Amino acid sequence: MEQINILDLSKEELSNAIKPAFRAKQIYQWLYQKYVTSFEEMKNLPKELQLALKKTYHLDPLRIVKIEVSKDGSKKYLFELKDKNTVESVLLPMKQEQVDEEGKRVHHTRYTICISSQVGCKIGCTFCLTGKSGFKRNLSAGEITSQVLMIKRDNAIAENRRVNIVFMGMGEPLDNLTNVSKAVHIFSDIDGLSISTRRQTISTSGLSSQIEKLGQLDLGVLLAISLHAVDDTLRQKLMPINKAYNIESIMNAVRAFPIDARKRVMFEYLVMKGINDDQSNAKKLVKLLHGIKAKVNLIYFNPHHGSDFDRPSEKDMLAFQQYLVDHGVLCTIRQSKGIDISAACGQLHDKEKHDIA
Ligand code: SF4
Incomplete structure (x- = not known):
């Protein structure tokens, strides 16, 4: 048996x-x-x-195959599953400074763990290595939760230490909603990892009908949308899935999504030089987000072998951010953590395949 x-x-x-x-x-x-x-x-x-x-x-669905450590402290894990497929996850430690009751400055580290939900991916975004390698299968709930468990164990992160979970690794989480929502429950179990659903973010390429289903489950998780473009023509080029779920359908699904009063929907915007980094794009983005409690994460495109895009200049990135801020949109620039360890999704997996070949 x-x-x-x-x-x-x-x-x-x-x-x-x-x-x-x-x-x-x-x-x-x-x-x-x-x-x-x-x-x-x-x-x-x-x-x-x-x-x-x-x-x-x-109780051992995963085996650590490889760990790459970046200068900035982020750690990328390549895990092998029982059927020999591999997936990857990233630990992102963030140093924070706080002032305690006696007015002393104290430093502590907050951990975010970025996990995979599928082996490969069906969505086929043109800027993504995982998308290029095709789809193999969904991960089970236990294969999803084990990524966090093993990373906590490997880094001796105390059981009661708060961590954030982001479903932003390999795969489209909403294409594996049954197992992802089960994993969310297991993560938040008080006798288990006890990670509040408010510390769990599900990132999607914008499967509108699945966003609606996720909303109906009312898990209390945060939602992140990989938007990357503000008009359907460009988005379709970057993310062919936009043919089935256009920007308007995504925005409608987001407007109907239950959001905690203290939280916002995150919009991920991967900035690519000469593609989506000018002021006209920033202007359209502000229009699109009108009436949505949103936060925009601008992400520097991280060039990898086989990619057709380039990293934007800092000047254009800052100008883009400034436009959004000036028009009342909360916006941060995310430095690509782990830039020296191929930390965009699918890169370690892909590199390992090349190393083995
Ligand atoms: S970016 Fe995400 S959704 Fe798009 S192909 Fe890669 S893994 Fe799939």
Whole structure:
């Protein structure tokens, strides 16, 4: 009998499968808070249960194949799945300064983990290496959550340390909505990783009908839209999916999406030199976002081998940002973290294939 990945199970499913049901809570704590790698380490379980679990389940759906560490501290992981496919995830540590109650400046690190939801991707964005390598399969919920678990374990990130999750790695999360929404539940389970849904961001290429479905699930997650262009002609060139879901349909779906009063919908705008970086694009973007509680992330395009686009100049980037800010749109410029470690999605995966070949 083929063993089941225990990390694919929600706590409810585990408590239905294991008797007495309270053991599910203990197992969850061992897996997600104490980061054990075997059933034998679950010391408060009776021996017979440990053996029974070992027969039915496995708890190691991923293996670390490669880690690349950037000068800026970000770490890119290449994981191998049981079927030998590979996916990647990135740990992005962010140093922050705060003033404590005594007025002293204290530094601490906030972690964001960028994870994959599919092996490959069907969407085929022209600027993306994952898109170029085609689609293989969806990741299961456990394969999604394991990426975070393994990165927390590998970096000794304390169980109670807050992390943010972004579904921005390989794949289109809304094309795997069933497993992604299950992973969101497992992430937020109080006996598990206990990551609030408000710290989880689902990024989509703009599958309008799936944005509506995600909204109906009312998970409380944040939404990010990979917009990248402000008119359908250019967007269709960059992201062929725009033929099926044009900009208007995306904006309508976003307007209907339930957003926490303190949060905003993020619009990712990958800036490419001479393609979408001038003031006329900035002007159209402001118009498009009218009436939406939005935040725009401008991202420097990170050239990679095989790409047809270039990085914009800093001057154009700043002018673009200034236009948005002057017109009341919250806007940040995201420095491409891990620029020296091929940190755009699909790059490590692709590079590894070349290294192996
Ligand atoms: S950018 Fe995202 S949605 Fe587009 S092809 Fe790459 S992985 Fe898929």
